[in-house]
Amino acid sequence: MTLTTWDIRPETIGINDWAPEIDSLLEDPDDNRVVFNVDEADTRPYDAIFLGGGAAGRFGSAYMRAMGGRQLIIEAWPFLGGSCPHNACVPHHLFSEVAAELMLARTFSGRFWFPDMDGRITSIKEIVDLFRAGRIAPHAIMNFQSKEQLDLEYVLNARGTIIDANTVEVAGRRFTANNLILGLGARSRPLDCPGADIHGVYTYETLVEDLDYEPGDTVVVIGGSKTAVEYGCFFQATGRRTIMVVRSELLPILPDAETRDYTITMMKEQGMEIWEHSVATHLEGDHNGKVKAITVKTPDGVRRIETDFVFHGLGEIPNSEMAVEKLGVKVGDEGQIIVNPQMQTSVPNVYAIGDLIGRPMEMFKARKSGMYASRHIMGEDVHYAFDEFPDFLHTHYEVSWFGMGEEEAREVYGDVTIIKMPPETEDGWEVALPATDRMMLYAFADPRKSGFQKLIIASASRKVVGAHHVGAGARDAFQYLFQMYKRGLTIDDLAVMDELFLNPTHFIQLSRLRAGAKNLQDL
């Protein structure tokens, strides 16, 4: 393979100009250009080389550059931004939007302008293809933004090799820096099951790269946490029988039992089949080497399901091997590189950031760990611990939460006050929760589907200790509400805020109905 150099430093490349270039670099096996955006005239040493230009490396670089430092990103893909826009969080969000819209279309099948969805199976491949055709756009934005707006230096489309703690080789050149920041990401944990490699068995990564047929009418999803649920709900929403094979229990990540119950009940009422305490034991291929059946050991015995489409989401393995081999960095049980609160590894001048340092493998941690590594290198006294954070996932709904569930809160605080909708009445979930846009049609025609929310307050201190929401349009709020919670948000603080009614989170107004009392009561 002949590498050629594409020196883009002197050029200004617009977003629209980037798109066909990235497409060619990704799709054309003969296009092996290495993208060089290096300021050869600058004689200053690099403060850091970021090995990996995903969210962690790109945001760390931007922060370092903004502080006046000099950085270089080395990235194997021909674009910056990493897996998120390429095969991870962005397609997940597109697929989850499709799941939500299909649930709406099925609920209102044949009414108003909605088509008759009865028995109709919609295409998975068309949606995957829509994503593939469009994913170049965010890549183009980030390459453009990183060079023209953020003034970053980078080398793309060539794999960097660690030489030592200050040196990385890429495309035959060696770059040195005062520090090395590793942001090499993670990859899907393989399925440990005979037949796991046959055609028709996908992860989130291979689904968008390789799906070359329309799946049949039965899907099996292996796994029980975020990714498995998110993709499973998308597949189910297309009208296919969808079975989730879960080793232990579904969605243990949801901390509040009642919120979890609503979430899973709604999945089941959409038609999801959930086989807990079950393990896939064998995948059978047909004469073309494509999956045709899966055998699952369940509490009720061994079951064999005919299917041509299996998806597994079993978590991530950090890509730490090269750093261990070349530098001897310390890693933990799951292969994650161990770092201190300054993102320093066990090796001097070597930092690690992003999914490479383990859980939570979330975007905010990737970006912030890059930022904090840069701040430390640039001389700031920083300390970053990602021990508590707001969280979310998608089913056919958006599910958002932070803090404790009711059960833990009762254990820790004894007396807690519960503010929730729908209310605790004989009608229960049948009561419409008019939690605004995208839940309004449900509220008026199928109230049970209109969502669930709960705020948990420690009665003595009057402080919020947990918040939970199933519906739409509340996730963004949880980012900011979480900050207020961390600063000691009380029911009295909430009671004087200005709600934008109808609001997805009813926390403000429901708090106001109760905050007048010295002894708080549930609502």
Added chain:
Amino acid sequence: MTLTTWDIRPETIGINDWAPEIDSLLEDPDDNRVVFNVDEADTRPYDAIFLGGGAAGRFGSAYMRAMGGRQLIIEAWPFLGGSCPHNACVPHHLFSEVAAELMLARTFSGRFWFPDMDGRITSIKEIVDLFRAGRIAPHAIMNFQSKEQLDLEYVLNARGTIIDANTVEVAGRRFTANNLILGLGARSRPLDCPGADIHGVYTYETLVEDLDYEPGDTVVVIGGSKTAVEYGCFFQATGRRTIMVVRSELLPILPDAETRDYTITMMKEQGMEIWEHSVATHLEGDHNGKVKAITVKTPDGVRRIETDFVFHGLGEIPNSEMAVEKLGVKVGDEGQIIVNPQMQTSVPNVYAIGDLIGRPMEMFKARKSGMYASRHIMGEDVHYAFDEFPDFLHTHYEVSWFGMGEEEAREVYGDVTIIKMPPETEDGWEVALPATDRMMLYAFADPRKSGFQKLIIASASRKVVGAHHVGAGARDAFQYLFQMYKRGLTIDDLAVMDELFLNPTHFIQLSRLRAGAKNLQDL
């Protein structure tokens, strides 16, 4: 008309039991029961009578009761909660959801599972009927909640008459209290135009009460602010030619010019016709007395439009007449009762709350003014000024904002930093803004429609001075972000928050890309 008393005090009436009762009281002209939920055994005087049981009166009552006070609501409708769930904010939200979903369906007409929408006009009446059939449910919830959970006293389905500052007569009985709190709301400002009263000319109130035919293919909407735009976009989304007749300019309420431009441009690209500096001069009826045409004076001359459906949204007039007549309370230019920051009117022991005290006629102000009146009566030293607040409206999108627009910020602060998406590039609005759920399909197939957002920062102080968002899923966040802004939120604060990526507001991560610099730059 014979009034009969329905004493519900001894009963427990569940949500499902309330619904048919309210329906009968509203719809059956022979059902004149007055709903009495009065604790006749309680010999304490009332701390306050709330005349009007809308949002202001109900929340004020709840707060007073929670503080240990005694209150009585007197309400002409047979339900608590007022106009919002009956004909105002709740139907508006349902209709705006329909507008958003129809824009999506039209954008993807014939693709994936979406039906062919080409040239298709969908029903307005079916959606109005859906609302009417369902609006009893929130009424039932509020009657239930107010009695069983909040322990309020109330008299419903009879109009109260002010006797003096301590006395209200209702259904032949006189109730006295230490204070009178007026929460009588507001009503639509009439259209000042010959023919304004003929059949087929609607306000938000009469639309849901009276619409008895399917409108034809042309709609004329008179007015240029929130309500007119919200209903206009709904009508347009159904596939009808929709003309907005605006006396001055459309949506002057939007403080940022670029955000306003995006908002209005998207309305126009959906097909809205906007006639600014135009006035309706004449409405013609047909031989059945139903509207058949409207004449409009425009800057380009007089135009006559044939239509059988006219809607106007021209603001609200406070229902202050009885209080002026019976008590002599002072009112302002628009008929609003003048109150001080304790919600006291010019008459001792008489308070006024909600829409009755004028702008902003928003839910948060209604509820909070009721709460603050109660706190003052119960002896707290309170001061409520509603001078700054977050705000929103719907087009086919959700539009949310607080603080200044860019133009005012430049005048006030001189050097400001603009953080926005899509970026300021040659591609402009064609760049996809992956601002998450309900914008993802647009981002991948029609990026121009994927939204717009802007954060304005005073460069010297690094403080946020304005935030603007067009899209979906950000409105709830603005409630909480506004609180942080009021406490001095900076770009550096934002940079260390935890985004729930993909998030509707990109403010956290975009701030992080710039916050490292002492001298901030736009993004």
